[in-house]
Amino acid sequence: MWLYFRFPLSFREVEELMLECGVVVSYETVRRWCLKFGQAYGHSLRRRRPQPGDKWHLDEVFIKINGVQKYLWRAVDADGMVLDILVQNRRDKAAARRFFRRLLKTTQTVPRVIDKLRSNGAAHREVMPSVEHRSHKGLNNRAENSHPPTRQRERAMKGFRSPGSAQRFLSAFSGVSPHFRPGRHRMTAARYRFEMTIRFTIFNQITGACGLPAVA
Known part of the structure; x- marks a missing residue:
């Protein structure tokens, strides 16, 4: 599921990527997972962030x-x-x-x-x-x-279908996507890889996928 919220991919493209990795899953299943768990995962990631600045x-x-x-x-x-x-x-x-x-x-x-x-x-x-x-x-x-990441996803999705679906997607997207964008330009390659390992571990803890690849 993180593939869909992290990258400008369609459900069918996620299905294709998963197939290349040897995982058979339909795009409809990916869509249902995103609808059912996306907002909950996004809220959980927000709660783990440091206190916002003043x-x-x-x-x-x-x-x-x-x-x-x-x-x-x-x-x-x-x-x-x-x-x-x-x-x-x-x-x-x-x-x-x-x-x-x-x-x-x-x-x-x-x-x-x-x-x-x-x-x-x-x-x-x-x-x-x-x-x-x-x-x-x-x-x-x-x-x-x-705003640019949201505009990028809006174009990839060919627009939102309804206010409700837009709100559901953006609530999940604004929680999951920034979690995997730690500011690479401010880090060395080694530091970036270490930070991403930590963030994948946190995401797996939230999704209950500990010990499995980060493909909730």
Whole structure:
């Protein structure tokens, strides 16, 4: 299952790769596994992450679902780790308030500073009045830089079919994919291999695949 969430592959391509490794599994089985376990695995990986930093970056982008424009809300910490992601129909005070409340409940912490769009100030004052709000050009680049992997998967999947399926996939994707992206450009090859070994071990512990290849 990690193949599907880590790389821009279709279910059929995962089936083909598994067959080359000598594992016979249908693409429909892979799809059912992702639907059933993806979000749970993503949440488990998030819980194992270090406490997020006290500076959060928020952003939202347009996405098309069956030709209808929706909004993808995202929050990341100062290290670029995704704190939460939410698909919504609107980009207004009510939508911002819902996302802020969900974000605080998910992280169980309150930031010191948030960088976000000026238009969400009313919701910020209502939900997090004690948190410093910074809003000017360039501050939320960290959040914007986390969108490309999602866009890449959106293109590979030829778009999302419904808001519900988009939310389910992105909840799992934002938990699993970053787990296998430790920032290779900042590590030596030996350090990177060591770090990936640790991360595969953690993933196998979560999926119950200890002692087996990391192909949950």
